[in-house]
Amino acid sequence: MKLLIPGVFLSLLIATPVLAGPDEDLAAFKALYTKRFPSIDLQAHKDGAYALNEEKREQWLEMEEFPPYEIAVDEGVDLYSQVFPNGGSYADCLGESAPAVKQNYPRFDQKTGEVETLEQKLNACRVANDLKALEYAGEALASIVAYIAMESRGSLTNVVVPDDDRALAAYTAGKQYYYKRRGQLNFACSSCHVQNPGMNLRAETLSAAIGHTTHWPVYRGKWERVGLLHERFRECNEQVRAEPLAHQSESYRNLEYFLTFMNNGMELNGPASRK
Amino acid sequence: MAPHHANNMGSSSMLNFGKKARYVLLGSFLTMLCSQGSHATSVDDVTKIIEQAVHSQSQARSEGYGWTITATYIDQAKSKLAAGQTDSAMATAQRALLVANKSLDQARAEKTAWQARVPTL
Numbered sequence: 001m002k003l004l005i006p007g008v009f010l011s012l013l014i015a016t017p018v019l020a021g022p023d024e025d026l027a028a029f030k031a032l033y034t035k036r037f038p039s040i041d042l043q044a045h046k047d048g049a050y051a052l053n054e055e056k057r058e059q060w061l062e063m064e065e066f067p068p069y070e071i072a073v074d075e076g077v078d079l080y081s082q083v084f085p086n087g088g089s090y091a092d093c094l095g096e097s098a099p100a101v102k103q104n105y106p107r108f109d110q111k112t113g114e115v116e117t118l119e120q121k122l123n124a125c126r127v128a129n130d131l132k133a134l135e136y137a138g139e140a141l142a143s144i145v146a147y148i149a150m151e152s153r154g155s156l157t158n159v160v161v162p163d164d165d166r167a168l169a170a171y172t173a174g175k176q177y178y179y180k181r182r183g184q185l186n187f188a189c190s191s192c193h194v195q196n197p198g199m200n201l202r203a204e205t206l207s208a209a210i211g212h213t214t215h216w217p218v219y220r221g222k223w224e225r226v227g228l229l230h231e232r233f234r235e236c237n238e239q240v241r242a243e244p245l246a247h248q249s250e251s252y253r254n255l256e257y258f259l260t261f262m263n264n265g266m267e268l269n270g271p272a273s274r275k
Numbered sequence: 276m277a278p279h280h281a282n283n284m285g286s287s288s289m290l291n292f293g294k295k296a297r298y299v300l301l302g303s304f305l306t307m308l309c310s311q312g313s314h315a316t317s318v319d320d321v322t323k324i325i326e327q328a329v330h331s332q333s334q335a336r337s338e339g340y341g342w343t344i345t346a347t348y349i350d351q352a353k354s355k356l357a358a359g360q361t362d363s364a365m366a367t368a369q370r371a372l373l374v375a376n377k378s379l380d381q382a383r384a385e386k387t388a389w390q391a392r393v394p395t396l
Contacts, residue, residue, distance in 0.1 A: 024396070032394040177339075179389035181381065184342045184374065190392050243341035251339060 022161045022171055022261055029262050033210045036197065045211030046269050052198050053205045060273070069146055069219040069271040072139070072226040076147025079140060084129040090144070093125035102145075102152035103268055106159065106257045108167040115170050115253040118145060119228060136247035142226045146217050149270035157214065157263045174258025177251055183242030189255075204275075213260040215272035226271060229256060316365045321356050324368040325349060331375035340382035345375045 020028070034042060040051055050057040080090050080099060091098040105118035116124075119141055123133035134141040161171050181188040192201065193209035200206070216229045223231075230252045234244035245251050332345045348371035355364035 020393070020395070025393070028394040028396045031396055175393070176389055179392045180385040181388070182340055182385070184344050184378075186381065188389070188392065194392065194394065238343065241343045243336065243343055243346070245339070 021168075025175065026262060026264060029210060032194070033197070033208050037208070042210065043267055045208045046214040046266055047272075048207035048211060048215065048274070049205040051211070052207065056205060063273055067219070067271075068221075068273050069217075069226050072143045072146045072217075072219065073150050073271065075140075076143035076145070076150075079144050080147050084126075084131060086129055088125075088129040090122060090125055093121065093128070099148045099151040100155060102149050102270070103155035103158045104160075106253060106260060108160070108162055108164065108170065108257070110162070110164060110167075113166040114250065115174075115257040117248060117253055117256060118148065119230075120248060120253075136228070137231065139225060142217050142228050145228060146226050146271040149215075149217060149268065152268050153270070155268050157260060157266045157268060159257065159261045159264055161257075161261060170254045171258055171261065173251070174254035174256070177255045178258055183237065183240030185240040187240040189236065209259070210263060211266055213256070213263045214266050214268050215270040217271050219271065219273045221273075221275045316361045318356065318361060321352065321361060321364045321368050324365065324372055325352050325356070328352075328368060328371035328375045331372065331379050335375060335378040335382055338382040340378050340385075342374055342378045345371055345378060348374060 030042060033045065037045075037052070044051040047057070047060075050060045083089050094101050102118060105121065106115045108114075109116040119136060122141065122144060123136075127133055134144075161167050178189045179194075181191065190209070192206045193212065197206050197208040213229065216232075217226050218232070219226045228247075230247045233252050233255060234247070237244040328345065328349055332341065332349065335341050335345070348367055352364050352368040352371055355361075355367060
């Protein structure tokens with residue numbers, strides 16, 4: 001009996017991070033990076049690795065003088081502004097603050113009981129207006145999101161996990177995905193971006209997880225075009241030799257939900273360019 | 276007498292050695308024959324290993340833990356088998372089974388291991 005009480009107490013202590021809710025997770029996340037990088041303002045992490053490496057930041061700022069994502073944004077303006085054959089438009093579907101809505105996505109849809117991303121919302125809008133859904137890996141959708149991201153710049157990330165068991169389950173599934181090791185190389189997302197930010201992996205500086213969702217979609221030099229967040233998730237999986245999931249799969253949407261919630265309060269600065 | 280006796284002893288032990296050597300050679304030859312027989316790889320053996328690998332792979336995939344290398348090895352093993360390279364196909368199939376089982380081990384271990392990586396206040 002004497003051993004039982006401390007044992008139960010210890011088990012509760014160990015279980016705390018698992019049982020912690022979204023708000024506790026967010027507070028711990030912010031505290032981690034504040035402690036790890038005391039001289040870097042938390043908001044500066046919206047620039048990813050360029051907040052941690054001065055030389056690379058200078059190169060990046062030079063690149064941003066003629067941003068390679070500009071063409072995609074221009075195409076996005078045209079695509080977004082087109083009126084549908086039935087007279088509808090994307091703006092009708094996105095609500096009052098359209099097109100500056102990126103800060104509110106992904107969101108939990110209480111009708112379907114699932115996480116809804118901005119890309120899904122745009123395609124649902126097209127289908128509701130008798131148009132074909134756009135390809136999730138395609139450039140047209142990425143361009144529209146790039147334009148919406150540009151219009152949302154300066155807004156603060158504001159993802160909500162409502163008081164709904166299904167929303168909490170989706171958030172928790174995303175959290176688990178983030179911390180679980182996978183692939184032949186046995187890496188979790190957190191292995192690089194929670195355990196080792198600021199360290200080098202070959203020639204690359206590992207960025208902090210905080211700020212990871214603020215700047216999407218991104219023009220990546222290796223892609224030579226603008227791509228969406230789930231494309232990066234797939235690439236990360238492949239880099240650790242895990243089989244990637246489908247774009248907009250439930251697991252990736254839950255992962256995006258968790259990761260974006262961990263960026264609540266961070267300023268949106270997308271689209272952006274990366275190597 | 277003593278040297279003669281010693282010579283007799285010497286030729287007798289030489290004879291014994293010659294007999295022993297013949298037995299050893301015969302034994303080695305038989306062992307070689309037997310071992311070749313027992314390690315001959317049949318198409319069925321390889322197919323069985325590939326099936327086991329595919330089974331483990333699908334279990335790992337169902338938990339979101341597929342590894343890219345598993346599919347590569349399975350495809351290679353099938354191609355080699357189709358080309359009649361049975362021994363090489365067996366080696367690749369065994370690698371496929373190994374990595375498929377490792378991915379399953381990872382899926383099982385990570386059911387709880389992730390908890391220790393969550394930052395706390």
